[in-house]
Amino acid sequence: MRFEKLSALLRGAMAAGLVAGTGTLATSAAAEPEILLRAGHSSSTTSTGQHALELLNERLMERTDGRMGIQIFPNSQLGGEREQIESIQLGNLDMAFVSTAPVASFDQDFFALDLPFVFKDRDSVFRVLDGEIGQGLLDGLQDVGLVGLAFWENGFRQLTNSKHEIHSPADLAGMKMRTMENEVHIAAWREIGANPSPLAFSELFTALQQGTFDAQEGPINLFYDMKFYEVQHYITRTNHLYGAWVLLASPDTMMMMSDEDRAIFLEAVAETTADQREMAIEADAKAIAAMPQVTITELSADELKQFSEKMDPIYDLVGQKIGTELVQNLIATAQGE
Numbered sequence: 001m002r003f004e005k006l007s008a009l010l011r012g013a014m015a016a017g018l019v020a021g022t023g024t025l026a027t028s029a030a031a032e033p034e035i036l037l038r039a040g041h042s043s044s045t046t047s048t049g050q051h052a053l054e055l056l057n058e059r060l061m062e063r064t065d066g067r068m069g070i071q072i073f074p075n076s077q078l079g080g081e082r083e084q085i086e087s088i089q090l091g092n093l094d095m096a097f098v099s100t101a102p103v104a105s106f107d108q109d110f111f112a113l114d115l116p117f118v119f120k121d122r123d124s125v126f127r128v129l130d131g132e133i134g135q136g137l138l139d140g141l142q143d144v145g146l147v148g149l150a151f152w153e154n155g156f157r158q159l160t161n162s163k164h165e166i167h168s169p170a171d172l173a174g175m176k177m178r179t180m181e182n183e184v185h186i187a188a189w190r191e192i193g194a195n196p197s198p199l200a201f202s203e204l205f206t207a208l209q210q211g212t213f214d215a216q217e218g219p220i221n222l223f224y225d226m227k228f229y230e231v232q233h234y235i236t237r238t239n240h241l242y243g244a245w246v247l248l249a250s251p252d253t254m255m256m257m258s259d260e261d262r263a264i265f266l267e268a269v270a271e272t273t274a275d276q277r278e279m280a281i282e283a284d285a286k287a288i289a290a291m292p293q294v295t296i297t298e299l300s301a302d303e304l305k306q307f308s309e310k311m312d313p314i315y316d317l318v319g320q321k322i323g324t325e326l327v328q329n330l331i332a333t334a335q336g337e
Helices: 008-020 048-063 081-090 108-114 122-129 132-144 183-192 201-209 220-225 251-256 259-289 301-308 312-322 324-334
Strands: 035-040 068-073 095-099 147-161 176-179 195-198 215-219 234-249 295-298
Touching (some): 048 068, 081 234, 108 324, 132 147, 234 301
Parallel strands (some): 035 068, 035 095, 234 295
């Protein structure tokens, strides 16, 4: 949002992005909107998150007669996910959608969403995210200087590698594996038998290309969008985690909106959230069809159990961080109890 407290550093970055043709003003209007929200993310311009921001912009422009719009900075142009979260806290960035894993570094309750093999399908996911647990997580972000707007979908996370098909933890033994900057993720893959290390997402393609890492994990649609298929030819359908994006906003940005504009904004976010999830559901199937050179391994129930049965220490670890009550409530809600 064009407020005076926008830092000189961020103004410079935005100007550089516009000169280079990278910062995207998601509107064809000749005049810049009176309220221009700067939104960052680490995904590509073909991702469902990017498309959702573009759709959100259209709704805001239409419903405010062009007064409110969004300028989008994709591909980590304004820093990695952690840096974007920090920029929102400082009031230097208005919005971003980020993975839940780095959010846990700011609010430990988000480690609840890192419990492996809890979610069996999307129904189990949305019972949690759209219910009391999910709303509680979003509301809790106000304590760390963030506004949690919604959970968008990044898809179920899968295991990928450049070496061979993986059917069991033994097949992964010793592999150098990139994880997000999240200690629960690192601990989980270590339990399975990999050799995990964190790395910023913006650096991942180069690291995979150079062989710094043999394996990584993430949603199939993101794997396709980021062209990881050029350097990774094996995907194992583990569905070990559901990848949610958290749509964040700056408290300063929300406070500086009028009551009317804030209501318009929140209504548009709610509608766009539903649309984004529909886009994401379709994205995995489209990505698979577009990657015939990639071998996709479907695990049997017995093979999947070999992975999931190693997770007891991880459940204990998460329980120590957020309390066993929240862990038990999440599991029970996911299972429909």
